[in-house]
Amino acid sequence: MIYKSVTLKRGKEESLQRLHPWVFSGAIAAADDTIEEGDLVTVYAHDGTLIGNGHSQIGSIAVRMLTFDDTAIDEAFFEQRLNDAYKMRLSLGLQREDNNAFRLVHGEGDFLPGLVVDVYGPTAVMQAHSPGMHFARNIIAKGLTQLPGIRNVYYKSETTLPYKAHLDPVNDYIIGGMETDEALENGLRFHVDWLKGQKTGFFVDQRENRRLLEQYSKGRKVLNMFCYTGGFSVYALRGGAELVHSVDSSAKAVRLTDDNVALNFAPEDGRHQSFAEDAFKFLDNMEKDAYDLIILDPPAFAKHKSALRNALVGYRRLNAKALEKIAPGSILFTFSCSQAVNKDQFRLAVFSAAAQTRRKVRILHQLTQPADHPINIYHPEGEYLKGLVLYVE
Numbered sequence: 001m002i003y004k005s006v007t008l009k010r011g012k013e014e015s016l017q018r019l020h021p022w023v024f025s026g027a028i029a030a031a032d033d034t035i036e037e038g039d040l041v042t043v044y045a046h047d048g049t050l051i052g053n054g055h056s057q058i059g060s061i062a063v064r065m066l067t068f069d070d071t072a073i074d075e076a077f078f079e080q081r082l083n084d085a086y087k088m089r090l091s092l093g094l095q096r097e098d099n100n101a102f103r104l105v106h107g108e109g110d111f112l113p114g115l116v117v118d119v120y121g122p123t124a125v126m127q128a129h130s131p132g133m134h135f136a137r138n139i140i141a142k143g144l145t146q147l148p149g150i151r152n153v154y155y156k157s158e159t160t161l162p163y164k165a166h167l168d169p170v171n172d173y174i175i176g177g178m179e180t181d182e183a184l185e186n187g188l189r190f191h192v193d194w195l196k197g198q199k200t201g202f203f204v205d206q207r208e209n210r211r212l213l214e215q216y217s218k219g220r221k222v223l224n225m226f227c228y229t230g231g232f233s234v235y236a237l238r239g240g241a242e243l244v245h246s247v248d249s250s251a252k253a254v255r256l257t258d259d260n261v262a263l264n265f266a267p268e269d270g271r272h273q274s275f276a277e278d279a280f281k282f283l284d285n286m287e288k289d290a291y292d293l294i295i296l297d298p299p300a301f302a303k304h305k306s307a308l309r310n311a312l313v314g315y316r317r318l319n320a321k322a323l324e325k326i327a328p329g330s331i332l333f334t335f336s337c338s339q340a341v342n343k344d345q346f347r348l349a350v351f352s353a354a355a356q357t358r359r360k361v362r363i364l365h366q367l368t369q370p371a372d373h374p375i376n377i378y379h380p381e382g383e384y385l386k387g388l389v390l391y392v393e
């Protein structure tokens with residue numbers, strides 16, 4: 001199948017020959033002048049060799065590659081890629097009686113750049129990050145409902161599509177409707193608000209790290225900072241924490257956390273309390289030694305490379321505040337989900353924070369994103385979640 005064509009400058013085919021899926025606008029020598037945002041294009045090397053097909057886009061990434069041959073991008077193509085993604089999740093054992101929340105499509109990590117799909121029981125929540133995926137949304141939704149157990153597809157791209165593309169996407173069900181807003185993660189129940197919540201409504205990427213936290217929670221006084229839907233809080237309670245305090249600057253997040261605690265624990269339990277407050281303020285005002293297990297899982301401090309320096313200062317300040325006041329013999333779970341900050345830079349920021357407090361700090365675990373957020377080996381940019389578990393004396 002031949003689409004509108006894009007021809008690269010000499011030598012600019014090299015990264016694509018190594019299967020990296022992005023064509024930057026500066027690499028293009030010539031392109032059909034009829035190409036519009038989201039069109040399917042065929043990319044050629046300078047000498048006319050066909051490289052593959054992809055979605056065009058206006059911006060620094062000009063084409064996101066979907067194939068590295070001449071395979072047509074049609075219904076059968078999407079069915080195949082979605083099936084492959086599903087098969088991989090099945091082998092990870094994520095669709096079980098006690099677990100039905102997982103990421104089914106992780107963009108480049110599933111060879112579908114520009115597309116994210118999270119599954120919550122019978123509902124798939126789909127986000128397009130590229131105009132091409134927006135235009136393909138109906139066949140993708142159809143392909144999703146052909147997978148076992150998925151009956152509803154909610155499309156949520158109002159905030160993920162480039163606004164300059166003027167696509168005016170509407171958040172709504174493409175197939176089905178509201179069946180249940182409850183999802184199961186490792187036997188714990190969560191309300192997921194894909195209609196109004198952040199991203200697809202829940203952060204499935206912390207599933208394994210929450211489970212690890214559970215194992216450290218027994219008898220501890222836990223502070224879950226940046227709690228959002230209270231994922232870490234609920235695991236800490238199940239793990240036998242003495243008390244759990246959840247903090248988020250958003251009153252709505254605090255309500256979601258309270259609801260999820262109530263969904264899993266009896267009203268008379270009484271170990272949990274939540275606070276709608278700014279993290280930095282809360283840490284400034286908290287008493288020394290009040291907690292012996294702290295989780296810091298802030299939003300991405302650097303959304304772009306340009307914000308890197310400020311982000312690193314932010315991570316250092318945040319971690320220093322926690323390290324100054326955490327009780328001796330404590331555990332600190334600290335994360336960064338900024339893609340622009342790499343593992344070493346994050347570790348250096350935490351190191352600087354530790355050095356500032358001069359406490360004895362050891363690294364127990366180095367955490368990352370779970371297997372349902374795979375990293376395409378040819379696209380290292382897909383690695384974004386980093387975490388450290390520290391033992392602080």
Ligand code: SAH
Binds near residue numbers: 203225231247280
């Ligand atoms: N730990 C969560 C995800 C955190 S998302 C989970 O496991 O699901 C980041 C959260 O930080 C959001 O809920 C956001 O409301 C909150 N947040 C952002 N800035 C904040 C601040 N300055 N103080 C406290 N919370 C903040």
